[in-house]
Amino acid sequence: MAKLLELSCPCCEAKLKVDIVTESVITWEEKKKAPPIEDFAKAVQNLKGEAAKREEAFQKSFEANKNQSSVLNRKFDELLKQAQADPDKNKPKKPFDFD
Template sequence: MECPCCGALLAIDPELGKVVSHEAPPPKRNALDLDQAAALLKEQAARREAIFRQSTEDMKIQSQLLEKKFEAALEKSKDEPVKKPTRDIDLD
């Protein structure tokens, strides 16, 4: 008997109603010729390269943004006087 889900060959004991043996179906192969496979690999490589370049560009922009934020915070902190932090003991 053939399994309706996976196509495996099943041997079932009619008295017990249980599977006695199971033979896996032969693997289905996706028949791509070499030209299609090579084109697919080139396409995937180009896609990976584009994603990598985009991520490096994003990292450069983020680095510049963080540098600007740091400079702004540094300028802001120069204008403020240095205060001694309050301790818990000073609150009593």
């Protein structure tokens, strides 16, 4: 009497029945996939909405990059003031100081 082991493929999620004695696949069944597009009108609306989302994300990124140089300059100026006010505060250690 053959003993069958039921497994699920981790890659494609197919259901397999394997004979333990002969170590061979007896039956297999593919996972049922949903149709790619059920309603074309709904799919078109989603695509139009995606274009608006992409444009909005691009505009946000553009504005952030446009102001980035002034933000970096202000941060640098502030850190330079801190370093000039207390030059010994956060000096990096030399490699020989770790010994």
